[in-house]
Amino acid sequence: MLTQFAGRRLEDQLELYDEWADRFEELPLYFMxxxxxxxxxxxxxxxxxxxxxxxxxxxxxxxxxxxxxxxxxxxxxxxxxxxxxxxxxxxxxxxxxxxxxxxxxxxxxxxxxxxxxxxxxxxxxxxxx
Known part of the structure; x- marks a missing residue:
């Protein structure tokens, strides 16, 4: 989901991972x-x-x-x-x-x-x- 949210392969750009993970955490998502x-x-x-x-x-x-x-x-x-x-x-x-x-x-x-x-x-x- 994080890759889809970022619109890019974060495995290839690990320096961007924390930035995108922080942005993703702000989404109002709840998981069963x-x-x-x-x-x-x-x-x-x-x-x-x-x-x-x-x-x-x-x-x-x-x-x-x-x-x-x-x-x-x-x-x-x-x-x-x-x-x-x-x-x-x-x-x-x-x-x-x-x-x-x-x-x-x-x-x-x-x-x-x-x-x-x-x-x-x-x-x-x-x-x-």
Missing amino acids: TFHGQQNIKTVIDTMQHAVYMYDITHVVVDNLQFMMGHEHISVDRLAAQDYIVGAFRKFATDNTCHITLIIHPRKEDDEKELQTASIFGSAKVSGPW
């Missing part, structure tokens, strides 16, 4: 300290706390597939995906908050373009909401 799969309720509760405590208005969730491994809603992965996306939509609406949900497409042949069907075959997560 989850390591491993978490269920949707735990993630939503943590997001709710962040909205209340820090006036968070934008949450980035990385990534949907990792969360889905913990949900035992249904044997149908599309139903589980739709449930999670629905929970995030409700949270965003109820808390006047934006959510960016990272969704990695399935592996496709290099020659084949990614399409909506590349995201578990469901269009529900690929539209604006």
Whole structure:
């Protein structure tokens, strides 16, 4: 993230590292300290706390597939995906908050373009909401 923020490879310019690190620390970023799969309720509760405590208005969730491994809603992965996306939509609406949900497409042949069907075959997560 620091490299992206600086817009350059800091490994090649170590004398600039401290300057960019100090600037990066000033950004109003908060990170959830989850390591491993978490269920949707735990993630939503943590997001709710962040909205209340820090006036968070934008949450980035990385990534949907990792969360889905913990949900035992249904044997149908599309139903589980739709449930999670629905929970995030409700949270965003109820808390006047934006959510960016990272969704990695399935592996496709290099020659084949990614399409909506590349995201578990469901269009529900690929539209604006």
